[in-house]
Amino acid sequence: MTQTEQFTEPAVRSRPHRWPPGDGVGVFHDVRLAVARPEHRRGGSLEARLTERYLAALGAAEAGGQPPECWRPLFQYRRHPGVRPVQFALAGLHAHIAHDLTLAVVDTCRTRDCEPAALEGEFERVGDLLTLLEERIHDELLPDPDLLRIADPLTHLVSSWSLERAREAAWSAARVLRQLHGSPALAEEFRQRTDAGAGLVVRFLLTPAAGARTPMWLPAQSSGSSTGAISS
Template sequence: MFPYDSTLLKAVQLVPNSVADVLQIMQNIEATCIDGDGLKWFNWLYLQVTNAVEARIAAGGFADPSWLAELDVQFAKLYFGALASSLSGQATPDCWQALFEHRSQVQIARIQFALAGINAHINHDLPEAIVATCAVTGTVPQHGGTQYADYTGLNTSLDSLVESAKQTLHVRLLGDPLPAISHLEDTLASWSVTAARESAWNNAEILWHLRPEPGLSSAFMDSLDGLTSVASRTLLVPVPV
């Protein structure tokens, strides 16, 4: 779709082992994508979120910082993996493909691309990332635990970043202004990172208990993909001139 897609593919085929690795890959994506690529604006917001997480880990802002760092890596791997699959023509979750196939549509606002990516990443990927993190660290996803407290402790910062992005990215893909009133206002007003992350944690608890049944786990993820893709495609409805 873009002449630099092969460069993007090489970047996301690298496997991160630390938050620093994750940031480097995101920075490579940032440096590669042009402003007219919707992927750039999701990656831009995600990069800001990851920088905020890294800063808080470094400042000792969590009770279990190693768990949060592992979650950051496991989470980002799913984004990079989805992009790599799409760029190489392989099967890709539909919630992600909704974003990737619209990357060049100039009537869509930058914030729409950013939120469609956040929607796919939180509602589809995050439960899987939480389960993977717990498996690696020997913990269990449960409400009331140390990990859950650290996890929810990020909500205020993440909501603030998204609210700021709603203003910064409130232009069409190429930077031209949007109409004063459109369906986009209602769409943006209804989006809550906190609510999405709570739902993701609930789904992670379900997915954790489904681990002995791979068929049920797969069916559960397929169902999440279906529901999440509906939201992604709703978020990506072009704003009329």
């Protein structure tokens, strides 16, 4: 059985990929599938819970519901002609880290009755997976460097995002959320603000190319505080 088959059984197989070529959601889904590992099938692992969070967002959107705020821009802009495939993939990756990974850590801590420090080893292994995902995005979706000028907006956009900063922010947010488990109202407020902040970064990553027209069907943008993944 291939890695792709292992990732698609059983959860993803129930959501067959019927997206047309160039669909932004499909772009991220394809690269996420390509780096999936057998370990995710262990139900209690951090990687399994990370996958479950992504599938929950995907399922909510496909059912006509509302996915987490950080995922909404990807679904809203998925057919925008001015957004490049590499932007869709990085936007999905940021939502996957800033939201899904943060909550996956909290979910795992709650289930095991432990603190985030006990998951550092697993967190690093998941980080290795995410690094592979980023490398695949750059190798397969980023235009030939020889074709990109240093002043090209896409060059600036892609280089402004940092996987390491996104991971660090997710880890910090998870630690705070875990500390707030005794104060449900505060924990929920922090979770919502983290989700909204991640959504702002996702919208930034999906900035259409200069001169591209914004389709009339795109809804208005929401507001929120950003999370630390944009390099200065």
